Amino acid sequence: MNIFNQTHNVITQINKSLAADGLIPEGGDLSKMVVELPRDLSHGDLSTNVAMVTSKQAAMKPRDLAQLYADRLASESFIDAVEIAGPGFININLADGVWQNQLVAIQEAGTDYGKSAIGAGQNVNVEFVSANPTGPLHAAHARGAIFGDSLAHLLEFAGFDVTREYYINDAGTQVDVLARSSYLRYLEAFGETIEIPAGFYPGDYLKDVGQALKEAFGDSLKAQSEEAYLPVVRDFAIEQIMAGIKADLVRLGVSMDIYSSERALTTSGKVDEALGHLKGQNLVYRGVLEPPKGQLPDDWEEREQLLFKATEFGDDVDRPLQKSDGTWTYFASDIAYHYDKWQRTNGVMIDVWGADHGGYVKRMKAAVQATSGQNNQLDVKLCQLVSLLDNGQPVKMSKRAGTFVTLSDVMDAVGADVMRFIMLTRRNDQTLEFDYAKVTEKSRENxxxxxxxxxxxxxxxxxxxxxxxxxxxxxxxxxxxxxxxxxxxxxxxxxxxxxxxxxxxxxxxxxxxxxxxxxxxxxxxxxxxxxxxxxxxxxxxxxxxxxxxxxxxxxxxxxxxxxxxxxxxxxxxx
RNA sequence: GCGCUCGUAGCUCAGCUGGAUAGAGCACUAGACUACGAAUCUAGGGGUCGGGAGUUCGAAUCUUCCCGAGCGCGCCA
CATH class of the missing domain: 1.10.730.10 (Isoleucyl-tRNA Synthetase; Domain 1)
Incomplete structure (x- = not known):
C-alpha cells in the first residue's frame, strides 16, 4: 500500500461517510478522481481533484464540496494540513516522516517494488516482430521487437499473464518467390552463373541458403521441375531464415512463447471456420467495390468479389476476402489468425506493427469485433520509422539492391543494451533518429x-x-x-x-x-x-x-x- | 480525392489517457573539481503548444474545419 493508494482509499471512505451523513448524494462516481504529485511544490505533497470531478453529481460548487472533504481529511493522522486552492483542488501536506517511511516498501520489496496487481492474472497476447521469413531482420524490425518485448515485460510486472507471439507469413506468393530465389543460389553453389530476374530476392544472404541446400540435398534437386522442387526448397529456406531470425532475437534478449504459422492456419481449415462464423452473421457477400477516388490504378477493372462488411464496424469500405484465382487474400487469413488467436488468448490482443501498415488497422479491428462479438479486444500499436545515422550522416541502404542494415549489424556496432534503451527514448508513434556515434558516447547526451x-x-x-x-x-x-x-x-x-x-x-x-x-x-x-x-x-x-x-x-x-x-x-x- | 499517424522553445523530444504559472536535454550565457566517480551539477534567457471555432469550472490533451509533414489506399504480405 503506497501513499497514493492510501490517500485514494481514504478519500473514497470520506465520500461514503459524507453520503451517509446526507451531505452529498449516494453512489457517487469516483472513477475520474486522482491523487497525484503536484508539479508545483507550493501545492503541497499530494493533490486531488475529487471535488471538481464530483461537483456536478453533488450539485455543489467545487470549492464548497472540497471543504467537506478537506475537513475530514485533516483529521487523518498521516496528514498534517489540507488546503483548498484554485478552482477546487485539495492540496495535502503530509505529516513529518510519511514520505521517508515510504522507502521501507522499496527496501523490503527490492526489485519487485512497483509490481502491480492491476492485471489480476488476465491474459494478454502481444504479437510483435512477425517479419516475413524472406530475409534477415533489419534495423527497422528492432524497434518493434524491443517495443513489444518491453511491453510484454511491463504487462507481466503489472500482473497480466502475457503470451509473446510471432506470426510467420509462410503462405502466399512471396515465399514462392523466396523458393525460386533460393533455388538460383542453389544452382550458383554448383558453380553455375546465374542472373537474378526482377522481382526475385537479390540479397546475398540467400547464398548461405543455396549452400545449405547443396549440402542437404546434393545435386538431387537440379533435375527437378519447379513444381517438384518448389515446396521442398520453400520449406527449407523458410526454416533456414527463421533460424537466423530467432538467433537475432535471442541476441537482442527477446524470446517468443509461440511462433504461429499462416500456412498451418490455412491448411487446417481455420480460414473456412472463421469466415463461416462471419457468414453466419450475414457479414459476407458478393459485390463490386467502388474504385478509389482520385488517381485510378492503371489496371483497374470492375469486378465482383467476396467481401467482408467491414463498414458495419467503422471501416471506410468493405474488404475483399478472395483473390480471382480463388485463394484467400492476406486479409482473410489474418481474420482467421486473429480469430484463432483470440480463442486461444481469451483476453486482449495487442499487435505491434510498422507504421506503413496503419491503413490496415480499421479493418482488422472490424474483423476482430465481428468474430469476437466484443469491442476493444484488439489494440494495435504502430511503430514509426527509425532513421539510422552515423555522426549525423544517413547510413545508406537500398532495399531494391537487397542491401540493408541488418539488426545484427547494428548490434555489432552498439550492443544490445544500447539498442534496447534508445529504441524506447521516443514514443512509439514518433519517428526516431538512431545515431551510432551519439548512442555510444559516454556523456549526458547519451x-x-x-x-x-x-x-x-x-x-x-x-x-x-x-x-x-x-x-x-x-x-x-x-x-x-x-x-x-x-x-x-x-x-x-x-x-x-x-x-x-x-x-x-x-x-x-x-x-x-x-x-x-x-x-x-x-x-x-x-x-x-x-x-x-x-x-x-x-x-x-x-x-x-x-x-x-x-x-x-x-x-x-x-x-x-x-x-x-x-x-x-x-x-x-x- | 479518402483514410491513418503526427505538428509543443533555435534543434531533438516529454507532458502521467481534461487539471493549477506547458517541462527536460542540446545549443547560448554565467558559475561549481585539495571533494562519496566533474563521464556530473547549479543558475539564466528562450513558447500565440501549426491556425481558427466549439465542448466546460478548466483544453497541448476531446470535437470540427483549414494549413503543413510522413505513411497507406480492390486479388502484395
Missing part, C-alpha cells in the same frame, strides 16, 4: 549511459566503507533536505508509473522515468559538492549516514528494477 552511470555511482558509495552496508535500522526521518525529499517522491512514484504505462501500453515511459530519476540522483550527488553536509557519508554522524545509505540503496534498487524491465543490465561499475 541517455543509456546517463542512467547506467547513476546506478554505478550509487553502487560506488557502498565501496567506500564496509560499515555502511548496515543500514536496515536507519532513522529515515533524518532525510529532510529538499533534494532528498524530492528524490524520495520520485522513487515512490514508480508503482504509479508502472500502472499508467501498463494501462496505456506505453513502455517508453519506463525509459523516461529512469532518465528523470537519474537526473534527480545526480542532482543530489552534486548537492553534496556544493554543501558538504549533504554528502552521503558523514564521518561524525553515523545515524545520518545510515539513513542516506538507505536512500542510495533504494535509488539503485529502483533503477535496476526499471532496467530489468527493459532487459538491460545495471552495471556496478563503468
Amino acid at each position: 541517455p543509456v549511459f546517463y542512467v547506467q552511470y547513476a546506478h554505478a555511482r550509487a553502487r560506488s558509495v557502498f565501496r567506500q566503507d564496509e560499515a555502511i552496508h548496515e543500514f536496515a535500522d536507519a532513522d529515515l526521518s533524518l532525510l529532510r533536505d529538499d533534494l532528498e525529499v524530492r528524490l524520495i517522491k520520485q522513487l515512490v512514484s514508480w508503482p504509479s508509473l508502472i500502472e499508467a504505462a501498463a494501462k496505456m501500453h506505453e513502455p517508453h515511459r519506463i525509459a523516461f522515468y529512469l532518465m528523470d530519476l537519474a537526473a534527480a540522483f545526480h542532482g543530489l550527488w552534486n548537492g553534496g559538492r556544493d554543501n558538504p553536509d549533504l554528502k552521503f557519508i558523514q564521518n561524525d554522524k553515523a545515524d545520518v549516514t545510515k539513513a542516506r545509505m538507505y536512500l542510495v540503496n533504494c535509488v539503485s534498487t529502483v533503477i535496476s528494477s526499471g532496467l530489468k524491465l527493459l532487459s538491460i543490465n545495471a552495471a556496478e561499475e563503468m
Whole structure:
C-alpha cells in the first residue's frame, strides 16, 4: 500500500461517510478522481481533484464540496494540513516522516517494488516482430521487437499473464518467390552463373541458403521441375531464415512463447471456420467495390468479389476476402489468425506493427469485433520509422539492391543494451533518429549511459566503507533536505508509473522515468559538492549516514528494477 | 480525392489517457573539481503548444474545419 493508494482509499471512505451523513448524494462516481504529485511544490505533497470531478453529481460548487472533504481529511493522522486552492483542488501536506517511511516498501520489496496487481492474472497476447521469413531482420524490425518485448515485460510486472507471439507469413506468393530465389543460389553453389530476374530476392544472404541446400540435398534437386522442387526448397529456406531470425532475437534478449504459422492456419481449415462464423452473421457477400477516388490504378477493372462488411464496424469500405484465382487474400487469413488467436488468448490482443501498415488497422479491428462479438479486444500499436545515422550522416541502404542494415549489424556496432534503451527514448508513434556515434558516447547526451552511470555511482558509495552496508535500522526521518525529499517522491512514484504505462501500453515511459530519476540522483550527488553536509557519508554522524545509505540503496534498487524491465543490465561499475 | 499517424522553445523530444504559472536535454550565457566517480551539477534567457471555432469550472490533451509533414489506399504480405 503506497501513499497514493492510501490517500485514494481514504478519500473514497470520506465520500461514503459524507453520503451517509446526507451531505452529498449516494453512489457517487469516483472513477475520474486522482491523487497525484503536484508539479508545483507550493501545492503541497499530494493533490486531488475529487471535488471538481464530483461537483456536478453533488450539485455543489467545487470549492464548497472540497471543504467537506478537506475537513475530514485533516483529521487523518498521516496528514498534517489540507488546503483548498484554485478552482477546487485539495492540496495535502503530509505529516513529518510519511514520505521517508515510504522507502521501507522499496527496501523490503527490492526489485519487485512497483509490481502491480492491476492485471489480476488476465491474459494478454502481444504479437510483435512477425517479419516475413524472406530475409534477415533489419534495423527497422528492432524497434518493434524491443517495443513489444518491453511491453510484454511491463504487462507481466503489472500482473497480466502475457503470451509473446510471432506470426510467420509462410503462405502466399512471396515465399514462392523466396523458393525460386533460393533455388538460383542453389544452382550458383554448383558453380553455375546465374542472373537474378526482377522481382526475385537479390540479397546475398540467400547464398548461405543455396549452400545449405547443396549440402542437404546434393545435386538431387537440379533435375527437378519447379513444381517438384518448389515446396521442398520453400520449406527449407523458410526454416533456414527463421533460424537466423530467432538467433537475432535471442541476441537482442527477446524470446517468443509461440511462433504461429499462416500456412498451418490455412491448411487446417481455420480460414473456412472463421469466415463461416462471419457468414453466419450475414457479414459476407458478393459485390463490386467502388474504385478509389482520385488517381485510378492503371489496371483497374470492375469486378465482383467476396467481401467482408467491414463498414458495419467503422471501416471506410468493405474488404475483399478472395483473390480471382480463388485463394484467400492476406486479409482473410489474418481474420482467421486473429480469430484463432483470440480463442486461444481469451483476453486482449495487442499487435505491434510498422507504421506503413496503419491503413490496415480499421479493418482488422472490424474483423476482430465481428468474430469476437466484443469491442476493444484488439489494440494495435504502430511503430514509426527509425532513421539510422552515423555522426549525423544517413547510413545508406537500398532495399531494391537487397542491401540493408541488418539488426545484427547494428548490434555489432552498439550492443544490445544500447539498442534496447534508445529504441524506447521516443514514443512509439514518433519517428526516431538512431545515431551510432551519439548512442555510444559516454556523456549526458547519451541517455543509456546517463542512467547506467547513476546506478554505478550509487553502487560506488557502498565501496567506500564496509560499515555502511548496515543500514536496515536507519532513522529515515533524518532525510529532510529538499533534494532528498524530492528524490524520495520520485522513487515512490514508480508503482504509479508502472500502472499508467501498463494501462496505456506505453513502455517508453519506463525509459523516461529512469532518465528523470537519474537526473534527480545526480542532482543530489552534486548537492553534496556544493554543501558538504549533504554528502552521503558523514564521518561524525553515523545515524545520518545510515539513513542516506538507505536512500542510495533504494535509488539503485529502483533503477535496476526499471532496467530489468527493459532487459538491460545495471552495471556496478563503468 | 479518402483514410491513418503526427505538428509543443533555435534543434531533438516529454507532458502521467481534461487539471493549477506547458517541462527536460542540446545549443547560448554565467558559475561549481585539495571533494562519496566533474563521464556530473547549479543558475539564466528562450513558447500565440501549426491556425481558427466549439465542448466546460478548466483544453497541448476531446470535437470540427483549414494549413503543413510522413505513411497507406480492390486479388502484395
